[in-house]
Amino acid sequence: MNTESQTAPARTETGTWTGTFARLFRFDARAYSMIGAVVLIWTFFSLMHERFLTPTNLSNLFLQMSVTSILAIGMVLVIVAGQIDLSVGSLVGLTGGIAAVLNVWYDWDPVSVVLVTIALGSLIGLMQGWIVAYLAVPAFIVTLGGMLMFRGILLGTTKSVTVAPLDPSLKAIGQDYLPEFLGWIAGAVGVIGTAVIVLGSRWRRKRYGFKVAPLSISVLRIALIGAFILGAVWVLNSYKGFPIPFIIVIVLALLFTFISRNTVFGRQIYAIGGNPEAARLSGIPIRRRILMVFVLCNTLAAIAGIVLTARVNAATMSAGTMYELDAIAACVIGGTSLMGGTGTVTGAILGALIMVSLDNGMSIMNMESFWQYIVKGAILILAVYMDISSRRRKKAA
Amino acid sequence: MTVALEMRGITKVFPGVVALDNVNFTVRKGEIHALCGENGAGKSTLMKVLSGVYPVGTYKGQILIDGVERHFHDIRDAEAAGIAIIYQELALARNLSVAENLFLGHELKRFGIVNKEKMHKESERWLREVGLNVDPRELTGNLGIGKQQLVEIAKALAKNAKILILDEPTAALTEQEVGILMGILRELKQRGVTCIYISHKLNEVLAIADTITVLRDGQTVGTYPVSEVDEGKIISLMVGRELKERFPRIEASPGDVMLRVRNYTVMSPDQPGKAVIRDVSFEVRKGEIFGIGGLMGAGRTELVMSLFGAYPGESRGEVEIEGRPVRIRSVGDAIRAGMGLVSEDRKKYGLVLGMNVKSNVSMASLQAFAWRGVIDHNRETAGGLQAIHTLRIKANSPETIVGTLSGGNQQKVVIGKWLTTRPKILFLDEPTRGIDVGAKFEIYNIINQLVRDGVAVVIVSSEMPELIGMCHRIMVLSEGRKTAEFPASEATQERIMKAATGGMEA
Ligand SMILES: Nc1ncnc2c1ncn2[C@@H]1O[C@H](COP(=O)(O)OP(=O)(O)OP(=O)(O)O)[C@@H](O)[C@H]1O
Ligand SMILES: [Mg+2]
16 A cells, blocks of 8 residues: 555665656556556547547546445445445345335435435344354355345335435435535645645654655645546536535545555454454454444445435336446456455445446447446456456566 | 486566575485575575476576476476475365365366276375375365375375475474374485475484585575584574574573463364363463473364464363453453464464565554554554564565565564564464574574563473473473473473373373
């Protein structure tokens, strides 16, 4: 992660072009190849169709990726811990359905609907996590069962009818945009936040007497990230502004990146996935951590359920079907190993972006939808193959 | 004698590390050639180059077998050329049977179908060859480390190797098993098999090898006939200086009782009614090194694991720390009570190999590096650096991935992890396994420093010189029972051996 926090000079990285680049952004090689892939895909589609790279379509694309991204953020933690959750798709359907039922049939106000739905997600996570962690039933089975049961409960509660339309203020969660000036304020907060984080960590490293990158590099980094943020604001503002679901994704992504990289909890999750026995002998309470991972994942699924229902302004019985596979694919394309122990939130979001870009691009080109399945499947296999072969090369290097 | 193998000008670079720097290595046909060097000197890497783990093109230099230059693209190429390697870290599939492991990748087939019958027959032959009396149908994971090691050797033999490489084969073996192995090697030599033998146990090396090559920091120091060297000479060649004493013993200044264990019984987790430890009582004082001796399988590991809250079987008995009774139900409880445990199997229990040095070092005391659950990365880096310095871990930086370190340096990381928790009681289960003489000496010094600081240290070791050389009091277990306890001044290898084989003392 912190590639520069080395006392010995980072021999392999200094001097080269990629070295400077890596120091600028502190991403690993993996993140670069993913960003490269996004650029490649976007270039391809914008050459194929002039409408792809327009603010309207990009805004749309970010809207489309929001549900998968939220699910993928939770799924990363689960997979890193060496588990799997197949139930999140059905859970999106169930929680979205419950939210719609409470709002449409029982006239609950949006705030209570959101709170109760999220609490329901946490509760379900508690149950699934408890069965996995304390009753030692494999996660694959527990969540496969959950996938069937939640879909069944959804059909039962909604009596298999579509529940619509929602209260306008609930609908807003999925359909509204941040007003232009708020978008700029958010952008400014982002830039200032970046500056505070970059300079702050530089200052703290210095206080510890560690080597730090020259100030110019830090400033350049802030400038580049800042330009990127403001550019994004500008593009989105030239359509309707930031879609609310995308804001939710950004906030959750920042939060969970922080959790996974900077908290004791996050670190212990990686240790558990990397070697559960060693984690246990280091005093890490494995069962409690795994329980918590499921709670988080299913809470996020409930948030995704609300966003989806709000976006389509209705709850349908098939909502969220197969979303768990999209989420898992996003994680895996983003470099999460199904063996556990490795994976990042950023990677998963980029993975979701790649998949949604493919979807979006192909539908803009009016390709028939069967192609989307075939291409996405092939990309998944290709991504994992490239990952494995690059890892093998590194080992022998 | 003719030359069987010549490696010329081998250079192997990993990102940031030159593991081998223009190494020349010549082995004559039919000899047992020992390869010595400190942890991280490059022994394992040289052998991985030879056996095709690192394919041609990923290193510089030439490999000549029987005078002909060879290029190995993978392990199979090397095997085809008659080279078999037994890795330092066991590489058996634990969930396959012994027979399946023996013939993994070379299954005996009839009409394309695995011929189990024949494989079992053949297996029995090879297992007999290494003096191992187990059913070929047994799951490999159910065997102890020592027996698994012998299975590895049988596996290599089954490939009809002309050149057999053993990378620290005896690190986990009992004296008896070592004896068997020595016999096997001598017999192989009679048959004209060439052996390359890596070990940190220099007495073994001197007993079995014909020729010794010493590596230091990735370079060849020299090759010597065994008649020209002794232990002191090898050590000084390895570490580049003389090492006067092997055990930097300090006298005990025992204080109050730190740990008292009374009538402690541990049940087997899988065989109901069977006790792996029965009615054991002992106490360890502050500032004292307490040794636990015994044969492999005597229950020593089970005892310390159970005290540490890490053993699945039920336990009974009383445990007191500093005079207060404690109830340890989990490793977390143990750590909070001030205990630490360096386990004997570092790969399985000690390390997360995919993580870096500092994360492993901080793993058992992460709260100390965090404030309200948020890790201070700088403080953690400082902790990693401190471990690297005090233990002289050969790692580029605290960010180095532990899996890329040499075996001995990985062991030091485990020790670093537990030093970082500042324990009051530290259990060390085979702490110097696979560690070179210089590093052993350093670890002994660290143990001594802990003792001076008032820590109670418990060492489990199969190396009797280590027990006698370092400990102040020694307890011996045999089949789960305590058979003797005496001060180190009265300890002899014979006395420990006698107690370990069941001879009760008054
Ligand atoms: N895959 C790898 N990636 C990076 N560095 C490596 C890798 N494998 C080995 N090294 C480095 O190469 C050096 C030599 O390691 P090697 O395993 O050959 O030592 P060794 O002599 O076998 O030591 P030991 O006695 O501890 O087993 C060490 O500094 C080690 O960290
Ligand atoms: Mg080695």
